Amino acid sequence: MNVISNKWIGQRTIRPDGADKVTGRAAYGADTVMPGMIWARVLRSPHAHARILRIDTSKAEALPGVKAVMTAKDVVEFPLDKSVMLGIQDMRWMCRNVMAREKALFHGHPVAAVAATTEAIAAEACALIEVEYEVLPWVIEIEDAIKPDAPILHDFIKLDGKPSNIAGKLEHKLGDVDAGFAQADVVIEREFKTRPVHQGYIESHACLVSVSPDGKATIWSSSQGQFMVRAMSAYLTGIPQSDIRAIPAEIGGGFGGKTIIYLEPLALILARKSGRPVKMIMSREEVFRASGPTSGSMSKVKIGATKDGKIVAAQGTFYLQAGALPGSPIRGAAGCAFAPYDIPNVHSLGFDVVSNRSKVAAYRAPGAPIGAYAVECVVDEIAEALKMDPLELRLKNAAKQGTKAAHGPVYPRIGFVETIEAALAHPHYKAPLGKHQGRGVASGFWFNAGGESSAQVNVTEDGNVVVTTGHPDIGGSRASTANITAELLGIDYKRVSVLIGDTATIGYSNLTGGSRVTFASAMVVTQSTEKVITTLRERAAKIWKIDPEAVTWDDGEARPAGDNAGKFPALTLAEIAAKASETGGPIGAGVQLNTAGAEGGFATHVCDVEVDLDLGIVRVLRYTSFQDVGRAIHPSYVEGQMQGGAAQGIGWALSEEYIYDKKGRVDNASFLDYRMPVCSDLPMLDTVIIEVPNPKHPQGVRGVGEVPLVPPLAAVSNAVYNALGRRFYSLPMSPPRVLEVLEGA
Amino acid sequence: MAKLHVATTINGEPMEFLCDPGQSLLDALRGTLGLTGTKEGCGTGDCGACSITLDGRLVCSCLMLAAEAEGREIATIEGMAAGEDLHPLQQKFLEMAALQCGICTPGMLIAARNLLERNPDPTETEVRFWLAGNLCRCTGYDKIVRAVMETAEEMRGAAR
Numbered sequence: 001m002n003v004i005s006n007k008w009i010g011q012r013t014i015r016p017d018g019a020d021k022v023t024g025r026a027a028y029g030a031d032t033v034m035p036g037m038i039w040a041r042v043l044r045s046p047h048a049h050a051r052i053l054r055i056d057t058s059k060a061e062a063l064p065g066v067k068a069v070m071t072a073k074d075v076v077e078f079p080l081d082k083s084v085m086l087g088i089q090d091m092r093w094m095c096r097n098v099m100a101r102e103k104a105l106f107h108g109h110p111v112a113a114v115a116a117t118t119e120a121i122a123a124e125a126c127a128l129i130e131v132e133y134e135v136l137p138w139v140i141e142i143e144d145a146i147k148p149d150a151p152i153l154h155d156f157i158k159l160d161g162k163p164s165n166i167a168g169k170l171e172h173k174l175g176d177v178d179a180g181f182a183q184a185d186v187v188i189e190r191e192f193k194t195r196p197v198h199q200g201y202i203e204s205h206a207c208l209v210s211v212s213p214d215g216k217a218t219i220w221s222s223s224q225g226q227f228m229v230r231a232m233s234a235y236l237t238g239i240p241q242s243d244i245r246a247i248p249a250e251i252g253g254g255f256g257g258k259t260i261i262y263l264e265p266l267a268l269i270l271a272r273k274s275g276r277p278v279k280m281i282m283s284r285e286e287v288f289r290a291s292g293p294t295s296g297s298m299s300k301v302k303i304g305a306t307k308d309g310k311i312v313a314a315q316g317t318f319y320l321q322a323g324a325l326p327g328s329p330i331r332g333a334a335g336c337a338f339a340p341y342d343i344p345n346v347h348s349l350g351f352d353v354v355s356n357r358s359k360v361a362a363y364r365a366p367g368a369p370i371g372a373y374a375v376e377c378v379v380d381e382i383a384e385a386l387k388m389d390p391l392e393l394r395l396k397n398a399a400k401q402g403t404k405a406a407h408g409p410v411y412p413r414i415g416f417v418e419t420i421e422a423a424l425a426h427p428h429y430k431a432p433l434g435k436h437q438g439r440g441v442a443s444g445f446w447f448n449a450g451g452e453s454s455a456q457v458n459v460t461e462d463g464n465v466v467v468t469t470g471h472p473d474i475g476g477s478r479a480s481t482a483n484i485t486a487e488l489l490g491i492d493y494k495r496v497s498v499l500i501g502d503t504a505t506i507g508y509s510n511l512t513g514g515s516r517v518t519f520a521s522a523m524v525v526t527q528s529t530e531k532v533i534t535t536l537r538e539r540a541a542k543i544w545k546i547d548p549e550a551v552t553w554d555d556g557e558a559r560p561a562g563d564n565a566g567k568f569p570a571l572t573l574a575e576i577a578a579k580a581s582e583t584g585g586p587i588g589a590g591v592q593l594n595t596a597g598a599e600g601g602f603a604t605h606v607c608d609v610e611v612d613l614d615l616g617i618v619r620v621l622r623y624t625s626f627q628d629v630g631r632a633i634h635p636s637y638v639e640g641q642m643q644g645g646a647a648q649g650i651g652w653a654l655s656e657e658y659i660y661d662k663k664g665r666v667d668n669a670s671f672l673d674y675r676m677p678v679c680s681d682l683p684m685l686d687t688v689i690i691e692v693p694n695p696k697h698p699q700g701v702r703g704v705g706e707v708p709l710v711p712p713l714a715a716v717s718n719a720v721y722n723a724l725g726r727r728f729y730s731l732p733m734s735p736p737r738v739l740e741v742l743e744g745a
Numbered sequence: 746m747a748k749l750h751v752a753t754t755i756n757g758e759p760m761e762f763l764c765d766p767g768q769s770l771l772d773a774l775r776g777t778l779g780l781t782g783t784k785e786g787c788g789t790g791d792c793g794a795c796s797i798t799l800d801g802r803l804v805c806s807c808l809m810l811a812a813e814a815e816g817r818e819i820a821t822i823e824g825m826a827a828g829e830d831l832h833p834l835q836q837k838f839l840e841m842a843a844l845q846c847g848i849c850t851p852g853m854l855i856a857a858r859n860l861l862e863r864n865p866d867p868t869e870t871e872v873r874f875w876l877a878g879n880l881c882r883c884t885g886y887d888k889i890v891r892a893v894m895e896t897a898e899e900m901r902g903a904a905r
């Protein structure tokens with residue numbers, strides 16, 4: 001690890017993109033226009049499940065102002081029997097998700113799209129498209145979808161040789177659970193349900209696509225990865241990746257929901273057909289109906305412990321909704337559920353269940369909050385049964401360096417214990433509670449990811465620095481990059497500009513996701529900057545005519561060292577830059593890596609609630625998150641991740657859910673009816689940053705962004721139990737449900 | 746459909762534009778006038794991303810017809826800074842990291858400025874209820890509320 005001087009790393013610098021974002025200059029997905037631009041709209045299925053017998057677009061095409069119409073036949077088809085993966089996405093499903101092919105699989109599934117001179121004409125033309133449907137029986141909830149006589153979405157998905165809605169299974173085993181349970185003095189088994197929730201980014205999906213007559217395409221869009229946009233668009237349109245330039249707009253929130261695309265291939269096809277730049281923006285209603293959400297779930301968790309509080313066995317079964325096409329985050333649910341604990345005998349099982357809902361997309365630690373909700377509630381019950389403090393029980397069983405996790409790894413140095421100890425020692429944990437108030441705790445784990453990243457660090461002729469990376473900056477990552485570069489070069493932070501390159505100007509970089517951006521970009525930026533420093537030393541050596549080994553780089557300048565110390569006046573970055581062309585040319589370096597060593601992240605949350613017994617409203621009174629972040633490069637944005645995740649978790653626990661009507665249609669597709677926390681719903685969200693440096697990272701960074709959403713569901717739920725003396729086994733604990741439980745008592 | 750002619754004032758500048766009778770003010774601002782600093786999150790009055798002030802009153806521009814701007818004074822995010830001098834709220838939002846993705850930020854700033862004009866000394870609860878119409882999915886509101894309170898304090902100090 002580098003010596004940390006703390007001049008810039010760990011400072012609360014002003015983000016490089018900040019001024020643009022507080023003045024309205026920053027260009028998001030919907031903010032770019034082009035001369036000659038036309039607008040496209042999508043025609044969506046009015047049915048939850050229907051075979052598409054015929055589509056007649058002739059009337060739409062004849063409408064004045066219409067420039068192009070497309071259907072699934074314009075999208076590259078990937079046969080059902082052969083998987084083609086891009087990251088975790090299978091193109092078989094993506095090609096059917098962006099445009100319904102054999103069948104419409106959910107209400108809101110795209111069936112056709114029209115580009116016209118105005119949005120109004122495009123919408124009018126959509127209404128003129130005739131689609132003949134054979135309406136099929138549909139199924140929405142997991143418990144219905146896994147029944148033997150359930151309507152089957154896909155005949156080709158088979159379980160034990162028979163068509164099934166169970167599209168996948170994942171299993172983790174450690175030790176022998178039966179033997180483990182036999183040793184237990186207390187065994188508790190419970191069933192839980194959670195509802196699908198949407199990522200809720202405030203910026204809708206939007207893009208602008210232009211295709212020039214030579215077939216080269218440019219895409220401006222807001223996503224969690226311009227390279228993902230390029231690759232998926234290439235797959236779905238057949239255009240080579242080298243002919244697509246994907247330019248990342250500023251992104252107005254993603255939380256995983258923008259790790260796949262919906263509009264770009266449609267706009268690309270329409271732009272190619274019409275010869276005009278095509279702009280598309282999803283309405284909020286479309287965002288709710290046909291993008292995201294994360295899975296709803298049904299789980300069963302059984303945990304056994306000895307009298308002295310040692311957890312000896314744990315078993316979990318997690319059914320997750322995939323939506324209409326396979327691919328729910330069972331790995332996150334089954335893999336993370338027991339990962340915080342050192343348990344010798346574990347059996348964790350996940351099932352991927354399709355039903356007639358929109359295909360799920362990643363949502364912040366995908367699947368992990370679902371697993372943790374069930375496990376952390378049962379752990380709470382175990383503590384109660386053993387008359388132990390719930391944090392002490394967690395501490396006693398906490399995973400540490402050397403613990404073998406059921407999902408595979410043996411942990412290196414991790415900071416889980418430190419999060420629990422910090423929570424135990426915090427005044428919040430001892431603060432008195434009033435009537436109808438309760439306190440809950442929960443912990444959580446997320447894998448974190450490394451993966452491909454690229455960076456280019458260039459010294460300008462006037463001796464300043466421009467850093468380009470390939471990751472859309474959702475929450476301040478440019479500030480972290482600037483902090484690191486300034487630190488290593490020993491120059492003022494303000495002399496570093498940080499840009500996000502497009503697919504033509506920077507090397508391949510994987511998604512802004514998996515809590516990987518600060519981790520991975522710090523690695524490539526560090527290596528690039530170190531190369532630049534080597535060059536700067538060489539140039540100074542050349543000027544002084546001494547050996548480069550005899551030059552050090554300190555405090556932003558080259559200094560002669562060893563025998564030569566003091567012989568020449570130091571050369572600043574600006575002085576070396578000014579002589580660059582005489583000493584060997586431009587100064588800059590790029591590094592591309594497949595980064596590894598992103599060790600897991602852990603957090604413990606403490607939540608106080610008050611329940612209004614008349615109205616059934618649960619209010620969060622106080623909330624404190626304790627998280628091991630490895631090293632906080634920019635503490636404000638680390639805290640921001642912790643606070644944002646806690647708020648989303650509180651929404652998931654208390655108010656957010658999809659409501660379906662009797663015809664299998666989403667009945668609450670608006671911000672008014674899909675109830676995310678607003679400012680007056682929340683208290684301040686306190687954070688305690690714990691820094692147990694990741695030994696595998698130059699600055700000690702661990703991923704930060706996703707862990708914060710793992711503990712809150714159970715923390716809130718356990719707090720409600722503590723307030724009411726009654727447990728909820730399903731979310732959200734919205735006022736009608738709270739009243740139901742209170743009245744049923 | 747014949748377009749309507751609208752004469753209005755935006756950020757202190759007289760402006761004229763043509764609009765469809767059914768066009769929202771948000772659409773006219775973002776589309777016709779190219780003032781894309783005002784954001785759209787829903788188009789139905791539920792997120793506050795499109796917040797502007799109309800004759801000093803905080804409104805959702807997505808819920809207003811463009812034609813209703815006739816003869817009125819509109820303030821948008823583009824007029825909040827005076828040249829290079831950021832408004833104290835803008836500066837504080839940067840210093841305190843009260844934005845992550847930033848899509849809610851223009852609306853938040855417009856709403857917060859409007860609050861401080863009416864109530865220079867708001868309580869935390871007053872800030873929270875005033876901003877309850879402005880959704881932010883990234884921050885959990887903590888740093889936003891703190892930034893507004895701190896700006897209020899500083900502005901009171903400066904006014905003394």
Ligand code: FES
Nearest residue numbers: 788790792793807
């Ligand atoms: S866009 Fe106007 S309130 Fe959401």
Ligand code: FES
Nearest residue numbers: 845846881882883
């Ligand atoms: S900062 Fe992203 S919505 Fe508020």
